[in-house]
Amino acid sequence: MRKANYGKFPSTKLTGMLVQGWDSIISMLKEKMDARKVLAVDLYTGVYEEEVLDAFSKEFSGRVMNVRDLMKPEKEIQTLTERFMTEDVLFGYVTNLKLEDYLDADKVAVARKQISEAKETIVIIGTGAAVVAPQDAMVVYADMARWEIQQRFRRHEVKALGIDNRNDAVSLQYKRGYFNDWRVCDRYKEGLFDRVEFWIDTHVAGTPKMIDKDTFFKGVEATVNTPFRVVPFFDPAPWGGQWMKEVCDLDRERENFGWCFDCVPEENSLYFEVNGVRFELPSVDLVLLKSKELLGEPVEARFGKDFPIRFDFLDTMGGGNLSLQVHPTTQFIRDSFGMYYTQDESYYMVDAGEDAVVYLGVKTGVDKEAMIGDLRKAQKGELVFDAEKYVNKIPTKKHDHFLIPGGTVHCSGANSMVLEISSTPNLFTFKLWDWQRLGLDGKPRPINVERGKCVINWNRDTEYVNEHLRNQFKEVASGEGWIEERTGLHPNEFIETRRHRFSSPVLHHTNDSVNVLNLLEGEEAVVESPTHAFEPFVVHYAETFIIPAGVKEYTIAPYGKSAGKECVTIKAYVRF
Numbered sequence: 001m002r003k004a005n006y007g008k009f010p011s012t013k014l015t016g017m018l019v020q021g022w023d024s025i026i027s028m029l030k031e032k033m034d035a036r037k038v039l040a041v042d043l044y045t046g047v048y049e050e051e052v053l054d055a056f057s058k059e060f061s062g063r064v065m066n067v068r069d070l071m072k073p074e075k076e077i078q079t080l081t082e083r084f085m086t087e088d089v090l091f092g093y094v095t096n097l098k099l100e101d102y103l104d105a106d107k108v109a110v111a112r113k114q115i116s117e118a119k120e121t122i123v124i125i126g127t128g129a130a131v132v133a134p135q136d137a138m139v140v141y142a143d144m145a146r147w148e149i150q151q152r153f154r155r156h157e158v159k160a161l162g163i164d165n166r167n168d169a170v171s172l173q174y175k176r177g178y179f180n181d182w183r184v185c186d187r188y189k190e191g192l193f194d195r196v197e198f199w200i201d202t203h204v205a206g207t208p209k210m211i212d213k214d215t216f217f218k219g220v221e222a223t224v225n226t227p228f229r230v231v232p233f234f235d236p237a238p239w240g241g242q243w244m245k246e247v248c249d250l251d252r253e254r255e256n257f258g259w260c261f262d263c264v265p266e267e268n269s270l271y272f273e274v275n276g277v278r279f280e281l282p283s284v285d286l287v288l289l290k291s292k293e294l295l296g297e298p299v300e301a302r303f304g305k306d307f308p309i310r311f312d313f314l315d316t317m318g319g320g321n322l323s324l325q326v327h328p329t330t331q332f333i334r335d336s337f338g339m340y341y342t343q344d345e346s347y348y349m350v351d352a353g354e355d356a357v358v359y360l361g362v363k364t365g366v367d368k369e370a371m372i373g374d375l376r377k378a379q380k381g382e383l384v385f386d387a388e389k390y391v392n393k394i395p396t397k398k399h400d401h402f403l404i405p406g407g408t409v410h411c412s413g414a415n416s417m418v419l420e421i422s423s424t425p426n427l428f429t430f431k432l433w434d435w436q437r438l439g440l441d442g443k444p445r446p447i448n449v450e451r452g453k454c455v456i457n458w459n460r461d462t463e464y465v466n467e468h469l470r471n472q473f474k475e476v477a478s479g480e481g482w483i484e485e486r487t488g489l490h491p492n493e494f495i496e497t498r499r500h501r502f503s504s505p506v507l508h509h510t511n512d513s514v515n516v517l518n519l520l521e522g523e524e525a526v527v528e529s530p531t532h533a534f535e536p537f538v539v540h541y542a543e544t545f546i547i548p549a550g551v552k553e554y555t556i557a558p559y560g561k562s563a564g565k566e567c568v569t570i571k572a573y574v575r576f
């Protein structure tokens with residue numbers, strides 16, 4: 001059996017300033033404040049606020065202000081955010097609120113007066129601390145990746161921005177984060193990058209680490225000028241499988257793993273390994289700070305500071321079918337949820353069992369009303385939906401690639417290992433039928449037949465699927481020891497995908513777009529700069545890696561155990 005070599009802890013290595021533990025952090029801050037009187041400890045939502053408040057209260061007893069106490073009453077904040085939260089259990093509407101909208105002007109005025117009259121150091125802690133503090137205050141920031149926040153939601157541990165919603169269902173906490181709080185916090189953080197003098201990592205409770213501004217920016221520069229990987233995260237699913245346990249060397253005791261997110265920069269982390277110590281930060285910081293260099297100018301012009309390409313794994317080996325589902329069209333996602341681009345997808349089969357299938361598109365001539373009628377009845381438990389009567393069930397094998405533009409009914413079946421190469425949104429799944437199965441919480445998962453009905457494209461039928469959505473491979477270039485094929489995506493989708501089979505080095509160009517790749521065959525490959533602009537970067541089987549647009553030229557060659565053997569990569573970039 002092959003030994004797993006998948007790297008779970010990729011990092012950017014650098015030297016710089018790093019201290020660990022609250023005592024060392026606080027004594028360093030005291031020293032660096034010099035004569036300044038105010039310390040603002042700003043927090044991303046999801047940080048364990050009590051831990052930070054306790055740590056600073058020990059040293060600055062009676063002189064710590066909590067920003068939560070300066071916010072509007074919870075009821076008012078509920079009203080303020082109501083139209084973005086909506087009544088739906090899963091979906092809200094993208095907020096346009098700013099952090100300042102949360103603060104109570106009178107309370108802030110009183111606090112500022114207290115601060116200006118204080119004789120001793122005052123410490124302001126919480127999201128918005130830097131707004132309350134005077135301009136000459138020392139600002140430090142405790143950041144938090146969305147993936148870790150989601151873990152804390154599941155344990156009902158952290159409050160939302162301005163309200164205590166810890167007892168809410170996890171999906172509601174997530175909804176508030178996704179549609180409101182994270183957007184408010186990202187916008188606010190963007191304005192603080194220049195002001196923050198120290199960054200604190202509190203991703204692991206009780207073991208805080210702090211780096212200074214120079215080290216932070218050194219890490220950011222180092223990462224954006226070289227191939228890099230974000231920190232992958234793995235999650236169980238009702239349909240989850242067993243493949244990743246072996247290939248990615250995961251906890252064998254867990255029942256299954258369904259998901260691996262290994263390129264969703266808005267949710268993943270980055271590791272800076274500073275003097276050998278791992279410092280964690282949200283990878284979205286890189287997107288916010290270096291959008292042009294990372295995404296490429298034309299991509300940034302279209303998507304702003306949004307990283308538009310998502311790679312993730314869906315493992316159903318020994319598991320079940322995903323829900324039969326459909327994703328919204330652009331107009332629908334815009335009108336209903338305020339998202340400006342939609343969840344277009346594709347499934348690349350990294351591996352497939354003998355009986356693997358993909359459900360894709362409706363059968364030609366299908367009776368729409370009958371299908372929707374049956375889905376409605378199935379939702380009420382009145383019948384078992386006969387998917388094969390209405391939807392194409394396509395046998396699949398390793399290295400097939402299916403294109404799934406919004407509006408196409410689809411799902412991967414059991415015993416498949418899918419690499420999803422998709423646009424970034426990933427929440428907007430309208431489940432039509434969930435095979436009489438319960439979610440991980442033991443409850444039926446929300447079904448959205450009525451929304452699905454509005455977006456299903458009935459022209460995506462058997463012929464259409466065969467002609468346009470299934471294995472659209474076309475050789476586009478070749479050379480000594482390599483072949484390049486175009487594999488998609490569909491013209492409605494903005495992502496282009498290219499597969500390379502190679503036993504010798506292949507020269508790639510980023511062509512002004514971020515490139516995202518995965519090593520689909522081969523134990524190891526090395527990414528190098530023809531001009532030695534970055535250090536050789538070794539990738540392993542099944543790892544996803546990102547090449548910033550600014551890198552421009554790079555080569556990929558079989559390496560180590562794979563030297564001289566054929567390797568396969570798939571590459572995605574924005575088409576324009």
Ligand SMILES: O=P(O)(O)OC[C@H]1O[C@@H](O)[C@@H](O)[C@@H](O)[C@@H]1O
Nearest residue numbers: 237322323324345426427428429
């Ligand atoms: O929604 P379930 O059944 O968990 O399916 C898993 C996932 O399938 C993929 O194709 C994506 O569309 C995801 O957004 C979706 O959530």
